[in-house]
Amino acid sequence: MQWKIEVARGGDYLARYAARMRAIGEYYARQAMAHALNRAGDTAYGRVRTTLSNHLGVKYRALRITNALRRKTAYEGRLEYKVIAIGSHFDMIHAKGVRTRKVVREVNGRVRSFQMVYASAWNVPRAYPGAFIGRGSQGLQIFTRANDDRFPLHRVWGPSIPVEILREPTVNVFEETIEDVLPKRLEHEVSRLFDSL
Numbered sequence: 001m002q003w004k005i006e007v008a009r010g011g012d013y014l015a016r017y018a019a020r021m022r023a024i025g026e027y028y029a030r031q032a033m034a035h036a037l038n039r040a041g042d043t044a045y046g047r048v049r050t051t052l053s054n055h056l057g058v059k060y061r062a063l064r065i066t067n068a069l070r071r072k073t074a075y076e077g078r079l080e081y082k083v084i085a086i087g088s089h090f091d092m093i094h095a096k097g098v099r100t101r102k103v104v105r106e107v108n109g110r111v112r113s114f115q116m117v118y119a120s121a122w123n124v125p126r127a128y129p130g131a132f133i134g135r136g137s138q139g140l141q142i143f144t145r146a147n148d149d150r151f152p153l154h155r156v157w158g159p160s161i162p163v164e165i166l167r168e169p170t171v172n173v174f175e176e177t178i179e180d181v182l183p184k185r186l187e188h189e190v191s192r193l194f195d196s197l
Contacts, residue, residue, distance in 0.1 A: 020190050020194050032186070032192075032193050034074040034075050038081060040181040041071065041073065043181050047173050047174070047177050048165070055122075055164070056158075056164055057123040058121070059095070063161070068086065069165075070083075085161045085165040086161075087162065090161070091138070091158065092119050092128075092156040095119040096119075096120045098118070100117050100132070101116050115131075116131070117131040131143065132144075143156065
């Protein structure tokens with residue numbers, strides 16, 4: 001999944017500065033547009049990461065470590081800025097508020113103790129009975145057993161960034177940021193180049 005900001009999307013902004021852009025020349029006009037796209041895109045990218053972290057209950061650091069969100073910046077030859085969401089579901093270990101607690105219960109007339117894992121994926125605190133934290137092939141992970149035997153183990157998964165990036169709060173944050181920042185940045189960049197010539 002990816003979002004693209006292209007100059008064509010900001011066409012109404014371009015009409016406002018058409019005379020100035022013609023005056024500074026095509027190369028400098030494209031340079032100004034690329035700078036404005038990158039600044040607006042970087043701002044939107046940061047706000048999307050923060051929104052995803054808060055909305056999904058995934059640690060902000062995990063979004064950076066796993067490269068779940070990537071970006072491709074604009075330049076004079078390609079006037080588009082891309083925010084790309086990649087990957088599958090997050091390991092539940094990256095959820096906020098992961099903790100364990102030893103629970104003692106009576107089962108079939110016998111007192112047994114077992115570990116209970118708590119996590120707040122999707123910002124909903126939830127207990128995962130029978131789950132435990134162990135070391136897997138990719139570091140610490142949360143596992144559950146398929147049955148009463150020791151093996152097989154199943155990993156507990158959290159949210160998927162490519163799916164969640166299409167949902168309501170993230171899309172709104174992205175579009176509002178672009179609509180707010182892009183015209184101001186384009187005006188700033190065109191004015192800066194026009195005044196320097």
